[in-house]
Amino acid sequence: MESVLSAGFFRMWQEKVSKMSRKILIVEDDSSTSAYLAKGLAEAGYSVEACKDGRDGLFLASEGIFDLIIADRMLPGLDGLSMVSAIRAAKIATPILVLSALAAVDDRVDGLKAGADDYLCKPFSFAELSARIDALVRRSDRAVAEPQKTKLAVGDLEIDLLSRVVTRAGRAIPLGAREFNLLEFLARHAGQVVTRTMMLEKIWNYHFDPGSNVVDVHIGRLRRKIEDGFGAPILHTVRGAGYRLALESA
Amino acid sequence: MRLSVTARIALLSIALALVSNLVIVGFVWRQTSDVAIATVRRETIEKSDAMRALYRSGGMRAVVASIEGARAPGDVSLLLAVLDSKGRRMFGFSPSRPHIALVPTSFRVVDIDGNSATRDVGYALHPIGRHWLLTGRSLDLVQAEQHAIERAIMLAVVMSLLLGVGAGLVLARYVGRRLDRIAAVIEAAGQGDLSRRVSTGAGRGDAFDRLAARLNAMLGKVEGLMGELRVVTDSLAHDLRSPLARLRTKTEQAVLIADPMQRDVALNNLLVETDLVMGMLTTAIEISRSESVSRDRFSNVSPAALIEEIAELYEPVAEDAGMTFDVAIEAAPQAMMLHRELLSQAIANLIDNALKHASSGGAVMLRLCERPEEIWIQVEDRGTGIAEADRAVALKRFGRLDAARTTPGAGLGMALIEAVARLHGGQYELADNAPGLIARIVLPR
Numbered sequence: 215m216e217s218v219l220s221a222g223f224f225r226m227w228q229e230k231v232s233k234m235s236r237k238i239l240i241v242e243d244d245s246s247t248s249a250y251l252a253k254g255l256a257e258a259g260y261s262v263e264a265c266k267d268g269r270d271g272l273f274l275a276s277e278g279i280f281d282l283i284i285a286d287r288m289l290p291g292l293d294g295l296s297m298v299s300a301i302r303a304a305k306i307a308t309p310i311l312v313l314s315a316l317a318a319v320d321d322r323v324d325g326l327k328a329g330a331d332d333y334l335c336k337p338f339s340f341a342e343l344s345a346r347i348d349a350l351v352r353r354s355d356r357a358v359a360e361p362q363k364t365k366l367a368v369g370d371l372e373i374d375l376l377s378r379v380v381t382r383a384g385r386a387i388p389l390g391a392r393e394f395n396l397l398e399f400l401a402r403h404a405g406q407v408v409t410r411t412m413m414l415e416k417i418w419n420y421h422f423d424p425g426s427n428v429v430d431v432h433i434g435r436l437r438r439k440i441e442d443g444f445g446a447p448i449l450h451t452v453r454g455a456g457y458r459l460a461l462e463s464a
Numbered sequence: 465m466r467l468s469v470t471a472r473i474a475l476l477s478i479a480l481a482l483v484s485n486l487v488i489v490g491f492v493w494r495q496t497s498d499v500a501i502a503t504v505r506r507e508t509i510e511k512s513d514a515m516r517a518l519y520r521s522g523g524m525r526a527v528v529a530s531i532e533g534a535r536a537p538g539d540v541s542l543l544l545a546v547l548d549s550k551g552r553r554m555f556g557f558s559p560s561r562p563h564i565a566l567v568p569t570s571f572r573v574v575d576i577d578g579n580s581a582t583r584d585v586g587y588a589l590h591p592i593g594r595h596w597l598l599t600g601r602s603l604d605l606v607q608a609e610q611h612a613i614e615r616a617i618m619l620a621v622v623m624s625l626l627l628g629v630g631a632g633l634v635l636a637r638y639v640g641r642r643l644d645r646i647a648a649v650i651e652a653a654g655q656g657d658l659s660r661r662v663s664t665g666a667g668r669g670d671a672f673d674r675l676a677a678r679l680n681a682m683l684g685k686v687e688g689l690m691g692e693l694r695v696v697t698d699s700l701a702h703d704l705r706s707p708l709a710r711l712r713t714k715t716e717q718a719v720l721i722a723d724p725m726q727r728d729v730a731l732n733n734l735l736v737e738t739d740l741v742m743g744m745l746t747t748a749i750e751i752s753r754s755e756s757v758s759r760d761r762f763s764n765v766s767p768a769a770l771i772e773e774i775a776e777l778y779e780p781v782a783e784d785a786g787m788t789f790d791v792a793i794e795a796a797p798q799a800m801m802l803h804r805e806l807l808s809q810a811i812a813n814l815i816d817n818a819l820k821h822a823s824s825g826g827a828v829m830l831r832l833c834e835r836p837e838e839i840w841i842q843v844e845d846r847g848t849g850i851a852e853a854d855r856a857v858a859l860k861r862f863g864r865l866d867a868a869r870t871t872p873g874a875g876l877g878m879a880l881i882e883a884v885a886r887l888h889g890g891q892y893e894l895a896d897n898a899p900g901l902i903a904r905i906v907l908p909r
Contacts, residue, residue, distance in 0.1 A: 317746045318746075318753045319750065319806060319809075320761050337738075339735070392776060420777075420808060420812075421805055422809040423743055423746070424777065424809075424812045424816070425743075425816050427781075428777055428781050431780045431781045431784050432780055434784070435780055453732075454735070
């Protein structure tokens with residue numbers, strides 16, 4: 215169903231990642247969820263390994279060969295959060311995304327405190343999951359490749375992080391503080407899909423659903439500022455997923 | 465073996481009655497004896513001084529004359545005699561050979577005839593010429609009084625035993641009966657009947673009544689919560705049924721659509737419906753969790769900053785919906801321990817409600833103000849408001865007004881606001897904005 219919905223999104227996704235062979239470890243005891251994840255991620259071009267309990271997960275993770283670990287929170291043997299803590303205690307910095315049916319605000323906080331890099335509640339849309347995986351994998355790439363950037367550029371859009379000035383095609387665009395943060399976040403993930411909940415979590419630090427398409431309204435304002443009067447659209451809506459900042463459309 | 469509470473209360477009351485009786489009677493016994501001896505001593509010394517003065521002025525003859533007239537008829541306890549140098553009675557009233565040491569004595573209590581069973585006397589002995597003057601009084605009367613008191617003590621012991629048993633039984637029965645009434649109500653509550661209450665006597669207000677009143681209050685609260693829980697469960701089931709039913713219908717329809725594009729759209733609608741149900745479930749869990757959030761989830765947050773953040777999030781939303789949205793921060797209360805996320809969510813719900821219901825009025829105000837003991841966070845709109853009579857219903861969990869029955873999940877939003885307010889020790893109130901509604905979260909400072 216998901217793949218039908220976001221077929222376009224998947225094509226783009228496959229193109230993007232096919233050139234790299236990323237390894238993802240799935241630690242999940244529910245076999246149908248595990249199979250669903252493995253299939254979706256394999257289609258997206260990742261090589262996937264799966265195990266069913268926390269002890270195996272910890273054992274595999276300690277090899278240090280994975281680019282990302284997706285861990286369920288409630289696992290037999292060693293539970294998900296303890297596994298995450300143990301992995302972090304072993305000084306393994308592999309990004310970890312925790313999946314959980316525990317959706318309350320405090321549960322998320324616990325997950326992130328244990329050392330997870332991201333926390334996603336079940337059930338989730340695959341688009342949401344892949345956007346977050348993409349963000350995590352790229353983040354660790356970027357941390358190695360380009361530390362401490364002071365300028366971001368997406369096509370003809372330039373963002374100076376120090377002076378907090380945004381220009382497009384040489385013209386300065388005045389932005390509010392929150393709009394600047396939003397644009398910076400999108401630019402840091404340029405070419406990737408950023409979901410509404412990712413923005414709510416990172417820009418506003420809210421872990422609940424505020425309803426009333428709040429994020430869409432903020433994006434709409436930002437879009438008017440950076441697109442009105444310029445030739446090409448740059449902030450694209452990805453249906454069923456979120457938004458993407460890129461000069462060319464997907 | 466452990467005695468029953470009733471038996472222990474009875475025993476305690478017996479022991480207390482006994483001890484208090486013994487203490488009182490013992491005190492009287494002791495006091496009687498002391499007072500009597502002091503009287504005899506004073507009398508003896510006075511008499512002795514008077515007789516010696518008489519001897520000095522009138523000689524032995526005057527003493528003898530005085531002794532003969534000294535003893536009133538029937539007075540057998542007086543002791544007044546002249547003894548010779550060997551200690552034998554020469555004349556006067558005393559045993560013929562008193563059992564005392566022949567040394568000057570100002571006052572002493574002794575058994576004067578050497579027979580330990582009777583006749584303790586208090587006496588004084590002074591030399592007059594070659595003889596000795598013996599004055600004193602027998603303590604027979606005192607002893608008789610003391611014996612009477614001793615008998616009274618024995619009687620008191622027996623009586624206090626009887627009284628104690630009686631009082632103990634009455635007391636134990638009284639306490640037992642009142643406790644039984646309370647226990648019966650607790651027992652009934654334990655078996656699921658929460659409607660029973662302990663009857664309290666009018667205006668007595670004793671410890672049992674206070675206990676009963678507390679118990680009644682607790683049962684009332686429990687019953688209320690249980691009732692709310694039932695309503696919550698029912699409403700949740702009801703609210704979930706409608707979107708699930710829609711989901712089912714739409715799925716059935718989507719299966720039948722041949723055109724791939726249209727099917728795509730239909731499937732997308734299914735996702736929207738699913739997310740709605742998920743959102744409701746998440747909120748329901750959040751509500752039940754917020755009943756037991758521990759304080760370590762709280763952080764030190766400035767209420768004004770929290771309001772500004774949430775206002776910043778919603779301002780464009782309101783403006784895009786064609787409404788004016790204003791923020792009035794009338795106070796800058798100090799940072800306090802708050803659950804930032806839950807409180808933000810509750811305020812977001814308040815604003816969301818206002819935006820939904822106030823669309824005709826077109827103005828929404830988010831206000832933070834201070835009262836001596838409280839902080840008010842309120843959202844004011846200019847919509848149709850809620851009639852005063854309906855406000856209690858609106859506040860009651862899930863008690864949705866009929867007008868709002870069509871918006872799914874609105875009852876949950878209200879319930880979350882209330883739960884968050886209660887989590888912070890405050891409450892959720894509705895007031896009149898004339899026209900419009902003021903929805904207010906009251907937090908204690």
